[in-house]
Amino acid sequence: MSELVQQSIELLKAQGLRITGPRKAILEVLASTERPFSSEEAFAQLKDGSCDLVTVYRCLDQFEKSGIVESGVRENGTKVYCLGHGHGHHHHLTCRLCGRTERIDLCMGKELEAVAKSFGFTKVTHVMEVFGNCPVCV
Amino acid sequence: MSELVQQSIELLKAQGLRITGPRKAILEVLASTERPFSSEEAFAQLKDGSCDLVTVYRCLDQFEKSGIVESGVRENGTKVYCLGHGHGHHHHLTCRLCGRTERIDLCMGKELEAVAKSFGFTKVTHVMEVFGNCPVCV
DNA sequence: ATGAGTGCAAATAGTTTGCAAGCTG
DNA sequence: CAGCTTGCAAACTATTTGCACTCAT
Numbered sequence: 001m002s003e004l005v006q007q008s009i010e011l012l013k014a015q016g017l018r019i020t021g022p023r024k025a026i027l028e029v030l031a032s033t034e035r036p037f038s039s040e041e042a043f044a045q046l047k048d049g050s051c052d053l054v055t056v057y058r059c060l061d062q063f064e065k066s067g068i069v070e071s072g073v074r075e076n077g078t079k080v081y082c083l084g085h086g087h088g089h090h091h092h093l094t095c096r097l098c099g100r101t102e103r104i105d106l107c108m109g110k111e112l113e114a115v116a117k118s119f120g121f122t123k124v125t126h127v128m129e130v131f132g133n134c135p136v137c138v
Numbered sequence: 139m140s141e142l143v144q145q146s147i148e149l150l151k152a153q154g155l156r157i158t159g160p161r162k163a164i165l166e167v168l169a170s171t172e173r174p175f176s177s178e179e180a181f182a183q184l185k186d187g188s189c190d191l192v193t194v195y196r197c198l199d200q201f202e203k204s205g206i207v208e209s210g211v212r213e214n215g216t217k218v219y220c221l222g223h224g225h226g227h228h229h230h231l232t233c234r235l236c237g238r239t240e241r242i243d244l245c246m247g248k249e250l251e252a253v254a255k256s257f258g259f260t261k262v263t264h265v266m267e268v269f270g271n272c273p274v275c276v
Numbered sequence: 277a278t279g280a281g282t283g284c285a286a287a288t289a290g291t292t293t294g295c296a297a298g299c300t301g
Numbered sequence: 302c303a304g305c306t307t308g309c310a311a312a313c314t315a316t317t318t319g320c321a322c323t324c325a326t
Contacts, residue, residue, distance in 0.1 A: 079316085
């Protein structure tokens with residue numbers, strides 16, 4: 001089991017959450033690559049019978065609430081999740097044709113928070129996804 | 139009819155598209171505020187009987203292809219559209235409780251494009267939405 | 277043993293599509 | 302009057318919810 005999965009499990013335990021087969025399996029999938037997964041995609045990566053698709057939805061949602069994964073939104077509105085991979089908040093550059101994903105550390109979180117605060121907004125979060133056609137897909 | 143709507147209509151005509159009742163009505167709604175609308179929300183603003191919800195979906199999609207509106211995605215994945223309002227590309231700060239929206243001109247489009255190109259990606263686009271709780275909602 | 281977690285089925289939300297009829301240019 | 306547009310119905314995709322059962326702690 002990867003170190004990243006171990007860390008995540010500790011975090012879950014620390015919050016009084018239970019470590020189950022499906023949760024471990026889903027974490028393993030997320031840890032396998034930096035590419036963000038939708039619930040359906042993560043489900044597709046699981047060995048047949050690992051768990052139900054609904055469980056994937058519920059676990060990913062739970063993981064997000066627990067702060068061990070971050071979520072984003074695809075161009076088409078699909079929700080995706082990825083482990084912090086030990087690097088905390090970041091964004092992705094995704095090929096809209098093949099799904100290949102590169103990590104982007106560029107982020108204007110602080111600036112956005114400053115602007116938002118100037119409007120009196122609190123609990124500021126943001127979602128940013130970058131799309132393009134990768135060299136392989138032309 | 140607002141100037142903004144006039145401009146949009148000219149753009150549609152220039153592309154050989156037809157100016158119909160529903161299209162004008164939808165443009166009026168979009169022009170009424172800087173707040174981005176989902177198809178359902180735009181539909182709700184129309185006078186009863188202006189047109190069918192499906193038509194709103196199709197028109198907004200068409201408007202985006204024609205370049206007269208820009209689209210974004212809500213935290214929950216809902217697709218939203220807004221007129222350029224004569225200021226071109228921009229982003230929004232939306233209260234996740236009441237929907238109040240402020241315009242944000244902060245954008246790292248150029249930087250993102252540079253990073254994406256360094257990976258060999260072309261046709262780079264990005265989606266960014268900022269959320270918070272506005273002063274009125276606490 | 278107790279309640280968090282899961283599976284299955286069914287409900288929902290948002291959006292898209294097929295096709296015949298209507299209206300714009 | 303040609304064919305872009307629309308309306309209506311139905312299909313679809315992604316996600317959520319209800320409920321009984323199971324298993325981690």
